[in-house]
Amino acid sequence: MFGERLKLARKRSGLSLRGLADAINHAVSAQAIGRYERNEMLPGSATALKLAKALGVPLSYLFSPSEIRIEGVEFRKTAATRAQERAMVEAAVLDSLDRYLLVEDLLEIGSHVWDKPEGAPFKVSDLDDAETAAESVRKAWNLGGDAIPNVTELLEEHGIKVLKLDFPLSVDGLTCRVARPGQEKVPVIVGSVAKSVERRRFTLAHELGHMVMAIDGDLDEEKACQRFASALLMPREDLLFEVGQRRHAFGYAEIIEIKRMYGVSAAALIVRLRDLGVITEGTLQAVFRGIGRTWRKAEPEPLPENEEPRRFQRLVLRALAEDIISLPKAAELLRTSTGEVSRIMSGPAE
DSSP, rough: OOHHHHHHHHHHTTOOHHHHHTTTTTTSSSSHHHHHHTTOOOOOOHHEEEEEEETTTOOHHHOOOOOOEEEEEEEETGGGGOHHHHHHHHHHHHHHHHHHHHHHHHHHHOOOOOOOOOOOOOOEHHHHHHHHHHHHHHHEEEEESSSSSSSHHHHHTTTTTEEOOOOOOTTTTTEEEEEOTTTTOOEEEEEETOOOOOHHHHHHHHHHHHHEEETTOOHHHHHHHHHHHHHSOOHHHHHHHOOOOSOOOOOOOOOOHHHHHHHHOOOHHHHHHHHSSOOOHHHHHHHHHTTTTTTTSOOOOOOOOOOOOHHHHHHHHHHHHHTTSHHHHHHHTTTTHHHHHHHHHHSSOO
């Protein structure tokens, strides 16, 4: 497994074979590193340490026996994503999932089973079907008609692993599945740390749409998932109750209040109102030419951070508290320092 791990870490760092050889001051050649990656030979301990340091991973990571792999990777904004960026993102996802699944195994709790909504995948041939699919998910998961306080927790409660990673700006998010020998595949949705809370919530809902809808005919899948996400986050009846059936204009304060209520961007709210027929296309354009002229680039009065995936950290701290893992191992899993882990465990100073 050393070769696979070395190649994965190198891709995550965005380095070529020659670039990695440069990073370790040519302790070995690029050709030798290629042979390591093909498992044709193993490096000595000194070289392995240099490779791990250059790649920013613990030495134990390179020698991990994990056999997980990711399948069915679907990027949001794939057309704008270069092959090198895709490789870096996939490597980062696999690294994060490897640590996540390891701590679950150590605690002997296993992954949650994917609670696929009854009836999914829903056949969708037009945007109204996408709206209906979102309503079906709400019904299957007993969400009622209210706003969703935390999309991340909702997805993890229903067996979907949620990660937040540092992506290239061209990537909003992705979906994939984790495969392990002899075990069920685990669905995963990943969002970008560079995006706002509003954008990440929408991305998570959008990616869920990819998982639960089967697009039929010539319907644009991205547009269908956009409508699904809007309907999931801003349910029709509840939103119409808040704003009314028909409107000719909105003030800034009202838009901000409503977007906070549903945890969406101001721009997504205005588009949703147009889609529901509350406002006309002309009113939408007037908003984006007036008070909302900067909203597509900069979110007005952004929400505070409340969508951090926290389950993985909770599991690591639980394993540490129960002496299943050591403090250094906890720091390695969380990719932080032992001092920071100790601070988290001990709580605020008196």
